[in-house]
Amino acid sequence: MKNQLVTLMLSEVPKAVRGKLFKSETQKSGPHYFPSSVPHLMTMSEEKKRVEGREVVFSILGYAPYVLVIQASTELQNIFDQKRTSDWEKKLYDESSNIAKKWGGSADMSEMYSIFEISGYVGDPEQFLVHSSTMASLLKSENLTLDPKEIDYTLSTQIKYARHDLSIIDWDGAFLFDVEGDFGLAVELLTLANLQLLRHRILDRRLDSQIENISKQLMEPEKKRWFPKRKAVATTAKDILERRITWISAFESLERDIKLIGDWYSARFYDLATKKLKIGEWRTAIKEKLDSLDGIYASFVQNFTVSGKEKAEWIEIIAWFILQIGWFVLIILEFLYFTK
Helix, strand or coil: CEEEEEEEEEEECCCCCCCEECCCCCCCCCCCCHHHHCCCEEEEEEEEEEECCEEEEEEEEEECCCEEEEEEEEEECCCCCHHHHHHHHHHHHHHHHHHHHHCCCCCCCEEEEEEEEEECCCCCHHHHHHHHHHHHHHHCCCCCCCCHHHHHHHCCCEECCCCCEEEEECCCEEEEEECCCCCHHHHHHHHHHHHHHHHHHHHHHHHHHHHHHHHHHHHCCCCCCCCCCHHHHHHHHHHHHHHHHHHHHHHHHHHHCCCCCCCCHHHHHHHHHHHHCCHHHHHHHHHHHHHHHHHHHHHHHHHHHHHHHHHHHHHHHHHHHHHHHHHHHHHHHHHHHHCC
16 A cells, blocks of 8 residues: 655746646546646746655645745655654745745745545445544644544545545645556646635735725825816726726636536535635625725725715816905995095
8 A cells, every 4th residue: 555645835936937838647538628727737846855865856746826835745654653744745835935935936925735635445435534633633733632523623625536546635635546546637726726816815805905006095184276187087097997808807707717517526526625715705795895996996096986076166266256356346436436
């Protein structure tokens, strides 16, 4: 029996990533259009490092334009030895973080995900559920002994393809069981799900920053003027509108870039992974912020319209008073003229 620990680190980097197309081999079903329906993972380079006296290969991959993926793997004697497995996780992530930093990776905008692969066993994979407590703790990256209900909940997201395989998916990691060791497609789909999570987080952060900047700009005190600065106001309105269009386009592209729909194994697996990573909740949060941006634009245009109308009314009132004063002066002058 073979036990393999695979760690994934995805990080936003400042420079565009480039490389050769990465290909994973699998016997599991997927639509014929799969390669064209998902973002392309690229192979860039690799680094070999000594970890506890063992050589570990860190594959440096990437998704265009700015997401770096660092994948490392090592064979373990007993993956259900929680302390030993957790120690190896930490070491691999520490080394991955060092590599990401060299590429300009952002610690805040990173995702880490652990995959525990078991192959070469005899019998059904359900036999390993005797280690359910350890499995749940590893999936949660938790050293505490979890409550039985939490264990059941953690291990409840499962999918099978053949009789002798099983995948258990959670927020921080996944257990993959396959007699033949056919893990390529599952690892790629889990990487894609984490890519989507990271891209949603990046967009959410940028929207927060933009909304804050726009709000500050609109709340800055202005010098009172009788006539509004139409050019400056028009520029601000155009800027808000352009940003809104940009963010809506970016938001829609998140869903458009991955089209895995149907009853294929790959589509069902990816759907489970995205649900566990709460991608739907992130989309809802981003949609609400885009709506807020709409509200800011509408409020700005309305306030400017009202402000211009109010100033026009004041000008009309002042002009009326000037006219009245002129008539009053004219009457006085006429009175003085005829009383001489």
